[in-house]
Amino acid sequence: MDFAFDARTEELRARLLAFMDEYVYPAERVAHEQRERLASPWESVPVVEELKAEARRQGLWNLFLPDDGYGAGLTNLQYAPLAEIMGRSPQIAPTVTNCAAPDTGNMEVLAQFGDERQRKQWLEPLLAGEIRSAFAMTEPEVASSDATNITTHIERDGDEYVITGRKWYISGAMHPDCTIFIVMGKTDPEGPDIRRQQSMVLVPRDTPGVTVQRAMQVFGYEDHYHGGHAEVVFDHARVPVSNLIGEEGGGFAIAQARLGPGRIHHCMRLIGMAERAIELMCRRAVSRDAFGKALAQQGVVQNWIADARVAVEQLRLLVLKTAWMMDTVGNRGAHTEIQAIKIATPRTVVGILDRAIQLYGAGGVSQDYPLAELYAGARTLMIADGPDEVHQRSLARRELKKYL
Incomplete structure (x- = not known):
């Protein structure tokens, strides 16, 4: 096992460390002050948007994605020291480099399992930082530590899926730019294999029947930079069957x-x-x-x-x-x-x-x-x-x- 940083990692580390010192750390207090003056705490903070543009200009963008067709093409070993540096300012640094959850995981899902249309419609805008996303799995009524417990129904009706269920602590859902949910639910609740009952579908936020009910706090914090954590209700929300990610039972x-x-x-x-x-x-x-x-x-x-x-x-x-x-x-x-x-x-x-x-x-x-x-x-x-x-x-x- 060789954990020595290669030349590309060292070069990116140097650029990222300089970016943190020059831009990110000074922006922490500025961002807090600017947020207090916003009409809504969920609005984008001006200094954060400025830093996004600077990070893109410096090539410090989408570093997390190993697929070099979409992201930086770094291995996990190359990305590890970069993520550590960003962790020093976990609210701002991952956000301004487009390396923040839940968007990172959603982009990985779309890159690995999405079809060409899904990648064009949702992955590319996420990679460009034009939209945000949320991942809807956890539910308040069941022990979500066991994902087989989820009760949200994804029922096929002709050329559509009908989604019904309640989710909470859905990270990113409060952000005004959150445009798309990846929703996990059961398409085959009576199936013999409990790990093949679930599927994932793409549900646009503006779909009728989708209601973002409230922001959930974490120790009193609302996590504004990452788009918060919401309780979301899906009440017979309908999406095309083509919004299925992968195959039924693959969730x-x-x-x-x-x-x-x-x-x-x-x-x-x-x-x-x-x-x-x-x-x-x-x-x-x-x-x-x-x-x-x-x-x-x-x-x-x-x-x-x-x-x-x-x-x-x-x-x-x-x-x-x-x-x-x-x-x-x-x-x-x-x-x-x-x-x-x-x-x-x-x-x-x-x-x-x-x-x-x-x-x-x-x-x-x-x-x-x-x-x-x-x-x-x-x-x-x-x-x-x-x-x-x-x-x-x-x-x-x-x-x-x-x-x-």
Whole structure:
């Protein structure tokens, strides 16, 4: 295993680091101030739109997509250090480089499973940043940690599908530019194979019967930059049969293909969040005194910083190994590693952010520093894309199988 960055990765890292220093970090406070003056918090923030144009000009656009026909054509191993850098400012950096979920996963689905018409109508505008999208899978009435539980009906009626169901925490759905939903529901609810009951269809937002009911908060945050998280009702919404992605019964497999890259992308960005936390901890520690000496001289603070550094280095190696395996043996071959990083990374980064918040005291939970919002995002990732316990269960069963 060789995790050394190749020449293209080094060149992109240098450009992205410079872009972050010159544009992204200064824009964080500006974006917050501009948003407070908008008529609606869901409107696009001027500085963010300016940064999108600059990112495109610098060739820092669609870096996530390995298909060089549509994206940058980077491998997972090449993209990992770039996603980590973007994770240092997880609200703005992924958005302005068109590397933000849920659009990234939706573009991957369309690139891999969509037909020519679907790619022309929806993928190309998403790649250009002209529209936004949402992925509608999670439901409030069932334990969505088991995707076979979903109850949304996708019933065929002649040349149309009729979609009926309620979804929530549908990321991206509050954004005014969100034009298309990828909806997962059951086309064969009585089918003998519970993993072949589900299908995915494309549902335009303006379809009659589609209602975005409300924005869902995450620890009090609405996640405006990524288009929020909505509760959405589909009440006999009709779309053409041609809006089916792939084949009937293929929804579960498509979801698994979508979530593999999504999980590692989250973990890559989480490492960047941890690095931002360590930087903030160190700056605070050398600039504040308590009980007659600098915080940096307090033994407990030194332990927090040392432990954080050790943990981040361990996580980075595991994530890079996972990226390398996905590139060399595929997502299926890297299944154990993907689950391992999904379990280890969010919980470890939550711990690092918790110590950083403690070091900042009242400031740590305030809006004046990014730590509280980073914590909310990291803690949510212990649930998103499958809760930790589901991955632990699956990973343990795979290990135990060797001995049965």
